Amino acid sequence: MRLPHPLAGRVALVTGASSGIGAAIARCLCEDGLRVVLAARRLDRLLALAEELGPDAHAMQVDLRDEASILTLFEQTRARLGGVDVLINNAGLGRRTTLSDGSTEAWREMLEVNVLALTICTREAIRDIRDMRARGVDGHVLHISSMSAHRVPHASGMYSATKYAVRSLTEGLRQELYEQGSGIRVSSVSPGFVETEFAAVYHGDPSAAERTYGQYKVLEPQDISEAASWVLAQPAHCQVHDVLIRPTRQER
Template sequence: MSESRWAGRVALVTGASRGIGEAVVRVLVELGLRVVACGRDEARLEALAAELGEAVWPLAFDLRDLAAIEGAFAQVRARWGGVAVLVNNAGLGKDAPLLSGASDDWRTILEVNVLALCVCTREATADMLRAGSGHVIHVSSMSGHRVPGGGGGVYAASKHAVRALTEGLRRELRAARADGVRVTAVSPGYVATDFHQTLKGGDPAFARPVDYPMLSAADVAEAVRYALCAPAHVELHDVLMRPTQQET
C-alpha cells in the first residue's frame, strides 16, 4: 500500500505521551495522518504537538474515566470527523502478585489495559463502519502469549484478554461484512521505555530489567507501520517480536 491511503485521515493513539505511543505518533505523522495524541501528561503531549506541528492534537484525559473516553471521541468527531486508525497502546503493569497484590493495582491494570481498550474500540469502530474503512491496532505483549513468572499474573491476564479481544473483534467485523476494517495486535517482549520503572513504583533502579539490548519504541512503531501499510486485502493478525537475546 502506498502512504497515500492514510494521508489526511485521522488516527487516535492512547498512551502517546511517552514510549511506544509517542513513537507510533511519529510514524503516523510520517504516513500523512492527523493524530489525536492521548495520555494524562498534558505537558508531554503539548511538547510533542509543538515539535510535530498541526497534524498532532494533544488531548489529555484519564482512560479510567469511561465517560471521558466517550467525550474525547465526540470531540474528535466534531472537530476532525471520525477516527480511521485507532492505536490502543496505553497500558501498564504493577508490582502486584496474585499472592499479595493490592486490589486497587489489579483494578488499574484491568481498567486501563482491558476496559478502556474496549471502549476506545467501540467508539472508533463506529466511525470506521460509517466510513467503510479503518484499522484498529492493539499494542499487546508477549505476556499475552505466555505467562511470565515474577508476579506478572494479572498483567499477563490483561494481555491474554487483549489477545482474545483481537480475535473477538476480527470475528465481529467479518460477521458484519466490514471488509474495509482491519484489526491487528502487536505483541512485543522487552522494550526500552518507562514501563519497567513505572511497574516498580517509579524506582529508576528498575529502568532496565535485562542486561541485553531491548527493543526500542521505534522498533515497535515500525511494526505498526507495517500492519497499516499492508495491501488492503491483507490483515496482519498478531506480530510477536522480541529482542534476539530474550529467552521466554
Template sequence: MQLNDKVIVITGASSGIGALAAQMLSREGATVVLAARSADKLQAVGRGMMGPYHVVEMDVASDASVAAGFAEIYKRYGRVDVLVNNAGYGKFTALDETPLQDYSEMMNVNYMGIVRCTKEVLPAMKAAGRGRIVNVASIAGKIGTAKSTAYTATKHAVIGFSSALRQELSGSGITVSTINPGPIDTPFFQIADPDGHYVNNVKWFMMKPERVAGAVVKAVRTGKTEMNLPWVAGAGAKLYQLFPAAVGRITSGMLNKK
C-alpha cells in the same frame, strides 16, 4: 492504506511507543490525534511532529473521559480512520503481595480502556465500511511469567478481545491487529520495575522502542493481523501453545527474571 490525510488516534501518546509511533505516522502525512491524561506531555510530543496534530486530554479508565474525548475528535474531524489502542501500564509483584485494587485498576486501564475506545469508533467505522484498529498487547499475553499475574491477565484479555472482534468484523472492511512485544526500553518500567531488578536481568534482550513503534506503523499501513516481537519470543509463544507443560519446564528459569 495510504496514510496521507488519514485521521489516526493514538492513546497513551505522551511517551514511549505511543509518542514515537505518532511522530512516525506524522512523517507519513497522517493527521494524528494524541490522547493521554497529561496535556502538557502531549503538547511536548506534538511540538516534535512534522504534520498536523491535535491534543485530547483523555483518561481511558473513565467512561466519561473517553466519551468526551471522542466527541471532541468527531466534532473536529468528522471521522477516525485508525485507532491505535496503546495506553497501558504494569506492576511486577507476586500474587500474594499484590493488592486486589491493583488487579482491578490494571484491568480497567489495559483492557477496559481498549474496549471503551473501540466502542467509540466502531459505529462510524462500520457505517463507512472501513477502518483499522491496532491494539498494543504484549508477548506476556501469550506466555505468562512469575510476578506478572495481573499484567499478564490484562494482555491475555486484549489478545482474546482482538481475536473475537476480528471474527465479528469479518467482511466489514475493518481490520483488527495486535502488536505483541517483549520487553522494551521505555518509561513503562518506571512503574513496573521501580528498583531496576528486572531491567538489569533482561537488558540484553530489551528492544529499542523505535522497533516496536515501527511495527505499529506497519500494522496501521497494512492491517496485518498479528506481530510478535522479537521473532524468538513469537516462536517461543507458538511452542508454548503446542507443548505448554514441556516448554514451561524448560523456560521457567529463563523467563522468571523479575
C-alpha cells in the same frame, strides 16, 4: 525518505502518546502523513510532542479509567477532525503485585486501562468508522499487546491476564467483523522488552529501568512503531493478526 503511506491524510487516534511506544507510534504516523490525535493524561507532554510534530498532531487529554473522559475524547475528535479512521490502543501498564496476596487497586487499574478502556475505545472508533464509510476507508484497530499475551512471565499473573484478554479481544472482534461483512481490520503487535517508562511504573521506582533494560540490548520504541506502520500499510485484503517481536537476547 519514507514511501507514501496508503493511510496518509486519515485520522489516527493513539492512546498513551505521552511516552514510550505510543509517542514513537504518533511520531511515525505523522511522518507517514496521517493526522494524529495524541491522547493520555499528561497534557504537558502531549502539547510538547504536538508542537514538535506540527499542525497534523492534536493533543487531547484523557483518563482512560474514566468512561466519560473517553467519550469526551472521541466527541472532541469528531468535532475537530471529523472522527477516527485508525485507532491505536497502546496505553497500558503493569503493576508488580501477586495473585495470592496482591492489591485489588493494582489489579483494577491494569484491568481498567489495559482491557476495559481498550474495549470502550474500540467500540467508539468502530462507530466513527461506520458513520464515515462515505470517506471510502474501512478503518483499522491496532492493539499494542505483549509477549505476555503468549506466555506468563514470572510474578506477572494479572498483567499477563490483561494481555491474554487483549489477544482474545483481537480474535473476538475479528470474528464479529467477519460475520458482519465489514472491511474494518483488527490487528495486534506483541512486543517483548522495550525501553520505555514501563519498568519504572511496574516497579514503582524510576531506577528500575537500568535493572530491567541494562542486561542486554532491548527493543527501542521505534522498533514497534515501524511494525505498527507496516501493519497499517497492508492492502485491504491482508489482515495481520499479531506480530511477535522480542529482543534477540530475550530468553522467554
